[in-house]
Amino acid sequence: MLKTKIKLLLLFKTCIFILVISLILFPQKALAQDLEEALLKKDLTISIGGGKNRYYIPEFQLFAPLSIPLTVNYAFFKSFELGLMYQPSFFNDRSNADFQRGETAKNQSLGGVQSAGFNSKISLFNENGIFAFMETGLMFSELKKNQFIEGVFHEKHGTGRQIMGGFGVRYHLGDEFGTIYPWFFEFSALWSQHKFDIHTFRIESETQPSTDSNWQDLKFGALDINIKFGYRFRKK
Numbered sequence: 001m002l003k004t005k006i007k008l009l010l011l012f013k014t015c016i017f018i019l020v021i022s023l024i025l026f027p028q029k030a031l032a033q034d035l036e037e038a039l040l041k042k043d044l045t046i047s048i049g050g051g052k053n054r055y056y057i058p059e060f061q062l063f064a065p066l067s068i069p070l071t072v073n074y075a076f077f078k079s080f081e082l083g084l085m086y087q088p089s090f091f092n093d094r095s096n097a098d099f100q101r102g103e104t105a106k107n108q109s110l111g112g113v114q115s116a117g118f119n120s121k122i123s124l125f126n127e128n129g130i131f132a133f134m135e136t137g138l139m140f141s142e143l144k145k146n147q148f149i150e151g152v153f154h155e156k157h158g159t160g161r162q163i164m165g166g167f168g169v170r171y172h173l174g175d176e177f178g179t180i181y182p183w184f185f186e187f188s189a190l191w192s193q194h195k196f197d198i199h200t201f202r203i204e205s206e207t208q209p210s211t212d213s214n215w216q217d218l219k220f221g222a223l224d225i226n227i228k229f230g231y232r233f234r235k236k
Contacts, residue, residue, distance in 0.1 A: 036180040038131035038172050039123065040234065043075040045083075047186055047230025053089055055194075057220035063091040063109040063145075069226050071119060079123035085137060089113040091145070106151045111144035115162060129172035129180045135188060137164045143196050143218070156214060157200035164224070166190035172232070186228040195219050 039045075051067040066089065073083030093109035117139035125132035138161065145156040168188030173181040196218040201208050208214065 036129065037078065037126050038129050038170060038180070038184070039075055039081070039126055039232075040078045041075055042235060043078075043081075044233040045071075045073045045075075045081070045184075045230055046233075047071050047184075047228040049186070049226055049228030049230075051087075051089075051224050051226035053225075054223045055220055056222060057218070059218060059220070060091075060145075062093050062107075062147075064093050065089045065112065066092050067224065067226070069224075069228065071228070071230075073119070073121065078126060081121040081133075083119060085115075085117060085119040085139065087115045087139065089115070106148045108148045110146040110148075113141050113143050115139040115141040117161075119164075121168075124167075129174050131170040131172075133168055133170070135164075135166055135168055135190060137190075138162075139164065139192075141194070141196070153204055155200060155202040155205075156198060158196035158198040158218065160194060160196035160218070162192045162194045162222075164190045164192035166224075168226075170230075182232040182234065184230050184232060186226075186230060188224075188226045188228075190224045190226070192222045192224060193219075194222060 048068065048070045051069055053065040053067055055063070055065065067087050069085065069087040071083055071085045073081040075081045090112040091109045117137060119135060119137035121133040121135050123131065123133055140161050141159065143156070143158045143160065145154075147154045166189045168186060168190075170184050170186045172184045175181075198215050198217065201212065201214045
């Protein structure tokens with residue numbers, strides 16, 4: 001119960017941060033005249049960025065995943081985008097020693113999660129070069145969890161899916177005369193629910209007995225905080 005409250009509080013604080021950023025940027029845009037809308041029907045947007053992920057399961061306590069999300073979206077309406085998303089995540093704990101286990105043996109967390117699928121964005125606000133949105137998505141994933149524990153190499157691989165949802169804001173660059181440039185920054189906070197079916201579990205390249213608990217499916221929630229830079233293509 002306490003962990004759930006902490007997750008919700010963290011997500012709430014992140015959404016408040018995104019809202020504050022949008023409120024700061026909006027008055028600056030509103031000073032100009034005849035500003036364009038950030039998104040119109042038939043717009044095509046491409047964005048890439050970086051993200052910090054938090055997996056809420058003890059299994060990944062020492063893995064510290066980072067991601068590089070890439071999205072391509074098409075606006076079927078000026079209030080709705082649908083597109084493709086590719087998000088490779090990397091486990092970046094490269095320390096040779098874990099002081100909880102001891103300094104003498106190698107302890108590292110390697111591998112990552114490769115995810116690809118569909119995402120959609122529904123407009124909550126679309127004026128003056130600012131596009132605030134609700135985002136949802138369905139991704140299919142491949143897990144490669146490799147870890148040295150006291151010098152012993154453990155491998156756990158699986159396939160699965162994730163369902164995600166959250167909020168974000170897109171801010172287009174512009175000038176004091178009201179011109180909106182196609183370049184934009186995007187901030188988002190997404191909660192995702194993961195499920196992986198494990199098909200490989202080896203220790204030092206030897207497959208372990210099927211009775212081992214590590215063969216059980218992995219189910220957990222995660223929070224992704226993303227900052228992206230993108231470009232909008234619009235027909236004149």
